[in-house]
Amino acid sequence: MLNASILTWLTFLPVAGALVVLLLPRRGRAAEGFTLLLTLAFFLLALHLPAHFNYHQQQGFQYELNVPWISSPAIHYHVGVDGLSMWLVVLVSFLAPLGVLISWRAIEDRKREFYALLLLQQTAMYGVFISLDLILYYAFWELSIVPLALLIGMYGRNDGRRAAIKFFLYAFIPSALLLVGMLWLYGQTGTFDLVQLQQQMHGWSTGPHAAGLWLTSLAFLLAFAVKVPVFPLHGWLRDGISEAPTAVAMILAGKLGLYSLLRWHVGLFPTEAAHVAPLMVALGATGVLYGALMALVQTDLKRLAAYATLSAVSFIVLGIYAFTAASMDGAAYQILNESISASAFFMLLGILYERYGTYDMGQLGGIATKMPGLAVLFVITTLSLIGLPSLNVFVGEFLILSGSFQTHPRIAGTATVGVILSASYMLWMVQRVFYGKPSTSVAALSPADVNWRERAAVWPTIALMIAMGVASVFWMHAIDLSVPGMAPNKVSLGAAVTPTSAYATLNPTRGMTR
Amino acid sequence: MNDAVNTSIISVAPALRLLPEIVMTLTGVLVMLLEAVLKPKTSRKPLGILAILGTLAALGASLYQLHLPAGTAFFGTVQSDAFSVFFHLVIGGIVLVTLLISLDYFEGHTNNVGEFYALILFGATGMMLMASSVELLMVFISLEISSISTYILAGYRKRSATSPEASIKYFLLGSFATAFFLYGIALCFGATGSTNIYDIAKGVAGGASPLLLTVAFGMMLIGLGFKVSLAPFHVWTPDVYEGAPAPVVGLMSTAPKAAAFAVLLRITYGAYGTATHIWMPLVWILAVLSMTIGNLGALTQRNVKRMLAYSSIAHAGYLLVAFTALAPMGIAAASFYTAAYAAMNVGAFGIISYLSGYNEARTNLSDYAGAARRHPVAAAAFAVFLISLIGIPFTAGFFGKFYVFTAAIDSGHAWLAVVGLLNSGVAAFYYLRLLGQMYMLPEEPAREPDTAHARPSFVLGMAILVLAVFVLGIFPGRALRLARAGAATFADRSVPPSSPAIAQLQTKQ
Incomplete structure (x- = not known):
């Protein structure tokens, strides 16, 4: 019922x-x-x-x-x-x-x-x-x-x-093109249903529809990429x-955008997605580095968070279009992780802003002495975001990087630098904001530490960061069922899947059954 | 005249074919007479209510016509079918809401409001007649009936500076346009020897002079293009919309356009149905021009009514995109779009008339700053209409555009759909700017006391429109079926004329 x-x-x-x-x-x-x-x-x-x-x-x-x-x-x-x-x-x-x-x-x-x-x-x-x-x-x-x-x-x-x-x-505006693409698909197939479309469009990539299909897939890609956002569209x-x-x-x-890429771009246009994948992988890696470098030089916490977000979602884009089972699984898992850890980060920034009325790092400093509770939460979230093993983001990043090494070793290697950079800007930010001598504006105020309501908001995310880092199998189980289904064309996907995929090392029982 | 349609339906009295028009005319005459009887200083509200009742009766009469077999009357000059009923319902609905909005609009500002109601009713008669005419001279006469009423209505705020100016401008350019239309009819007669849609169709198929036919169509297109404000015949629109009273603008930006589009549909798909090569290029050129000029024009406007005027030019362009599609789909899409567009545009002008009052206190974008704080409900309704004008799903505007562009893509005009939808992206900006003014800015101190207070009739009118926007946006099936049934009356001559339109409605999915 x-x-x-x-x-x-x-x-x-x-x-x-x-x-x-x-x-x-x-x-x-x-x-x-x-x-x-x-x-x-x-x-x-x-x-x-x-x-x-x-x-x-x-x-x-x-x-x-x-x-x-x-x-x-x-x-x-x-x-x-x-x-x-x-x-x-x-x-x-x-x-x-x-x-x-x-x-x-x-x-x-x-x-x-x-x-x-x-x-x-x-x-x-x-x-x-x-x-x-x-x-x-x-x-x-x-x-x-x-x-x-x-x-x-x-x-x-x-x-x-x-x-x-x-x-x-x-x-x-890109959604307008998306709509045109959808209507074109409907004109050719007479259906809007995902499953039926997948069946009917099988083998179209070489048929008379190839050109239209190619344009349509690009329209879809553009609309989703803007929403993610993928590097030059941010x-x-x-x-x-x-x-x-x-x-x-x-x-x-x-x-929203990442899920749509998986479901409606990779899922609907597997061949076209495979063609465009090298570009997307490169854009993903560029986004990782660009976001991280930009985050390094921000003085405004919210803007730092924005560029950190760009860097994090670019990682996922890289994972999706690396087209190995491990990287796609990791990307799917990372959508959840990124959302949870970034949410915790935004909530903590919001708590900070309510106390001091600014996001400017120049005016903040030495908050740990005033608000030790907040500092603890902040540090855990930071560690999650920079990918400390046994916390959630690590699992996703590891799968994405190890998976994409198989198909795009150089680009994946470059993206790894992003992990180091993220540790730099996050830890440097924590150091500037929480440690050291209290700045004049911080010293002038002594606000209450994190209260029960804020704890109730942040703690569940922290609990999940740990749980999803330690017991990733629990979530992976269902994700693992669905992600291969997103790309029904096994040609591109299957070639890259090896029994020794990274996921197999993480989770031998499931990995071997592939 | 048109015997194929006419022979088997002798049983239908001719008057029934014109029932809605007759009801409207009689109500209008009655309102005029009562106006003369009433004391000068008394409220004219009862007359307004009478007009509303008359409109409801006309709507009922239109629905009744669905049960009649489709066919012509009065020597083949008028035809009642699902197509005419669809447009009657749209026009009747617009008139009904306009009457509800203006019931209190003129209270205390002008005497003799009775003639205002009567003019609306007479104008509506003309528009309805346009939708059911299949004889171009009849179209011309009804076009004049509707136009003359709207000329006067545009200038109804006699003591303001802009309103009479709007009226005169509208009158001069409008009569110019009707002259073009008349000339087109004359040339058409020269080419085919008839002014009846079906006889012209025979002539067009039978090889009448293509040059003459093209020029004739061009002339008629210019005439109707003025009426629906297609670029490049749109120059009057911003000035007239700016000057005319807001409830009237709501009416005249939708109802006469619906009627004119009905005529254009009859001419293109009916009379010139076998000569699409003549009008297709003209139509898509005008569509692209109207969409682009309308939207770019709206971007630079500071006056809200002028902005919506340019937006209405753009919407006429979107609608024209449907004309590039093949017969039944294009007609159905265009018909549906008129209904969707009417719901949201009348609504937008209704809210403007409410927020700015009789003296049009709020005319500029900046006057709407923070309006959502003082008038949360009105602003929310305005937001619904604007979001529908943008074309966000679950509103009428979305399915309007959806059907139009589906029809265009299916007929192989995907590039036109791309142009149109990118245009709607541009359009989103100026609608959003207005939305942003209302919701995202602090309230400006009012320059003059805010007189807006909602009357039940106004609230009812707006509620009908909000409901219409959502119903057309979530459950468009029923309206679309009627539009399709109307479209079927064009091409599908195999449907026996004796079957009532309602039967067609049930079989056509």
Whole structure:
């Protein structure tokens, strides 16, 4: 019963919640409290997915629902999840209550609108992850731009409006090409359904459709790459992240675009993706280094976080397009890790900002003496982000790098420098902000250390960093089922898969069965 | 005249073919008479309510026509079919909401508001008649009926400086355009010996002079292009929209355009159906020009009404893209787009009329700064309309564009879809700028007291439109089926004329 409808409930309940939030009284803590309860309930509901997931089903989607929506053109309400999208749905549900907790004091003006938009955004993200029909997917994809842009614009700290419009146009204009590509596909196949498209497009790469298919795949790639963002298309990221309130920065970059690359670019156009892969690998490596180098020279913490994000998502792009089983598994896993660790980082920055009212590293220093609790959380998060073994990011980075060494040794070698650089800018940042002599502005204030509410927001992410670093098999299990399915064309993928793939060394039992 | 359609349907009384128009006319006359009887200083609200009831009755009459077999009456000059019903519903819906919006708009500012309602009703009669005419002279007469009413309506804020200016400009350029249209009809008659759509079609297929036909089509296209503000015949649009009262702009930027597009559809796919090579190139040139000039023009505007005027030029361009598609799909897509566009554009001007009041206190972009704080509900509705104009999914604007560009791509005009969708990316910027003004800026101190307060009728009108935007954006199936049934009346001459349009509606998926 619940299995068929749970994804639908999860997706549309947040919208209903958003409407209720708009009607709540303006005063008091009604909006925050109600949204917190709602998001916690959604999280519990989302846990149903991994609990009842069939981990032995090798292919296809689970919790599927496929009903006609519009008869002509044939658009279906077709939803379902596989191992990767299931964990992404859980991830969205997990981060939502934390986002509410961390915004509790940060957002004081126009609270109802804020939480309503946050809930709307949650719907859009669920929709993106569960849609198996192109138009349904596109609808949620476009919808996800609106609340984000509004949130950045309405709650930005300096010039939110500019950043919001920039973000919107960056995301919206390539989506126009995406739509043209979708309509072209429909014209050729008569369907928008992912599975049917994959079947029908099999072998097209050499047929009469080759040219159109090539252009369409590029349109898809461009739209997703902007949203990730992939290296030269990251123009919106710095302003977007630096303006966005904490809860929005947590969900702004990464997973939507990366997931779409896997599902709708690699999954739909395996041959074209293989052709474009060397370019994407190179762009990924460039992004890793460029982001890290730019992060090194930032004086604003939010901007440093933005470039660190660019570096981190570029790693994942590198992993996806290296096209080995290990690197793609690692990339998929890293989408989760990056999201969790970056969220923790943004939340800690937000806590810091609430205390001192600035992100400028020049004005901060020696905070550890004033706020030891915050310093501990900060250091753990930093260690996770720079890829300390036994924490989550390490697992993903290791898989990505070891996997991509097989196909692109030189580029992977170059990207490894990014790991060192990330350690440099993160540790240097921690040193400047937390240790040393307290700066004048820090010495002047003695704010309270991290309180219970903030602890409640940050600790779950820290717990996950450790758990996902130590017991990665638990998550990998489902991801491992789905990622090969993303690239149905085994030619490009299979060639690179060797029994001694890096993943096999990490997880012998599963690795050998390939 | 057109015997093939006419013979088997003797049973339908001719008057039934014009039922909605007749209802509208009678209501208009009644409103005029009552206006003269009422005391000068009393409220004219009852007349407005009467007009609303009349419009509802006309909408009902249109729906009733669905149950009639498609066919012509009055010597083959008018035809009621699913196509005409679709446009009647769109026009009737626009008029209904416009009446609801303007019920309180003129209260306390102007006397004799009764004539305002009557003019709207007469104008609507003309527009509805345009949608059901299959005889070009009839089209011309109904075009004049609708135009003359809108000329007067544009100047209805008599004591403002801009409103009469708008009216005169609209009148001069509009009559110029209708002259072009008339000349086109004359040339068409010269080429084919008839002014009836179906007889022209026979003439076109039978090898009438291509040169004459091309010039005739060009003339008619210029005439209609003025009415729907296609570039390069758009120059009047910003000035007129800026000056005319906001509720009237909502009406005249949608209803006459819907009617004119209905005529254009009848001419292109009906009369010139076998000569697509004549009009296809002209149409896509105008489409590209309108989309680009409209959007680029809107980018530089500081006045919100002028900005939306340029946006309406761009939307006319998007709509014209549908004309480059093959017959049934293109017609259905264009019809659907008129409905979607009407819902969001009337809504946008309705909110402007509410926020800026009778004296148009808010005209510039900067006047909307922080409007979301003082008027959260109105701003939210405005946001819905703007998001729909951008074309975000789950709103009417998305499926409007979706169908138009699907039709274009299926007919092999993928590049036109690329141009159009990139244009809509540009367009997103100026809509967003307005949205940003309302939501993302602190409130400006009001220069004059804010008089806006929502009346029930206004709220009802806006609620209808918001609902329409979402219904067309989430469940477009029903409206699309009607549009397709309308499109089928063009090409599908095999459908026995005796079967009512409603039967067609149920079989055509």
